Amino acid sequence: MSERTVADIRQEIAAERQRLDDNLTALEGELLSGVPFVVGGLVAAAVLTVARARRRKRKKPTAITLSWKLR
Numbered sequence: 042m043s044e045r046t047v048a049d050i051r052q053e054i055a056a057e058r059q060r061l062d063d064n065l066t067a068l069e070g071e072l073l074s075g076v077p078f079v080v081g082g083l084v085a086a087a088v089l090t091v092a093r094a095r096r097r098k099r100k101k102p103t104a105i106t107l108s109w110k111l112r
Contacts, residue, residue, distance in 0.1 A: 045053075
């Protein structure tokens with residue numbers, strides 16, 4: 042069994058750091074590619090919320106609410 046030297050260990054650590062850096066770069070790229078979908082979803086949710094709020098304001102009173110108000 043051969044012994045590893047300090048230089049060998051340092052080379053292995055440097056190679057591992059390079060692989061981790063490459064993985065981090067790839068992960069950041071994947072996250073950035075999903076940003077437009079997240080923003081689009083938030084915009085759609087905001088539009089639906091505003092439309093729902095406007096619809097509620099214009100809603101005509103039902104028979105139950107009218108009878109309650111007449112009491």
